[in-house]
Amino acid sequence: MTTRSTRSQVLGFLGWLALVMATGGLGALASIDAASFYAELKQPAWAPPAGVFGPVWTVLYLLMGVAAWLVWREVHAPARRSALVCFVVQLAVNALWSWLFFAWHLGAWALADVLLLLALIVVTIALFARVRRLAAWLLVPYLAWVAFASVLNATLWLTNPGVL
Numbered sequence: 436m437t438t439r440s441t442r443s444q445v446l447g448f449l450g451w452l453a454l455v456m457a458t459g460g461l462g463a464l465a466s467i468d469a470a471s472f473y474a475e476l477k478q479p480a481w482a483p484p485a486g487v488f489g490p491v492w493t494v495l496y497l498l499m500g501v502a503a504w505l506v507w508r509e510v511h512a513p514a515r516r517s518a519l520v521c522f523v524v525q526l527a528v529n530a531l532w533s534w535l536f537f538a539w540h541l542g543a544w545a546l547a548d549v550l551l552l553l554a555l556i557v558v559t560i561a562l563f564a565r566v567r568r569l570a571a572w573l574l575v576p577y578l579a580w581v582a583f584a585s586v587l588n589a590t591l592w593l594t595n596p597g598v599l
Contacts, residue, residue, distance in 0.1 A: 439508065447507055452500040458526045459496045462533035469537045477594045482587060495577045499526075502573035506566045518562035525555035542592030542599025549585045556581055 439447065470485040499522075506518050528551055536545035556578045564571035592599045 455500040465533040465538040502570040505570040512566040514565040
């Protein structure tokens with residue numbers, strides 16, 4: 436249960452949203468030429484068009500921000516601090532992926548990064564579940580998307596060895 440003021444709740448909500456959106460923005464900086472680079476890659480038939488990624492990530496970042504805020508609100512939960520630290524670490528790993536894949540064209544490193552991200556999301560979900568079950572459930576679409584992205588990353592890396 437939270438004991439924070441309404442003002443503190445609103446500022447906390449805006450702060451968590453700002454943090455996840457800043458992460459998205461940092462990734463977007465690395466992805467300025469992502470659509471053209473992505474189009475140049477030999478892709479599997481099941482690869483989504485480049486225009487899908489932005490809207491999907493926007494929704495996922497919103498869910499992530501709400502989830503973090505719900506955990507942050509639980510000031511008396513013993514697992515709260517470790518859950519939020521893990522959340523912030525996975526955000527950093529998330530932001531790094533765009534740089535590895537789109538800016539630096541390091542497919543193997545991007546794959547290692549996304550697999551680490553996948554593991555960190557699983558841990559974050561488990562920690563969030565100890566604090567606020569709804570917050571954990573809000574991260575499930577993120578987990579599913581990153582699992583899909585992991586397979587896509589691996590496939591693109593293996594089928595584009597001269598580029599990635």
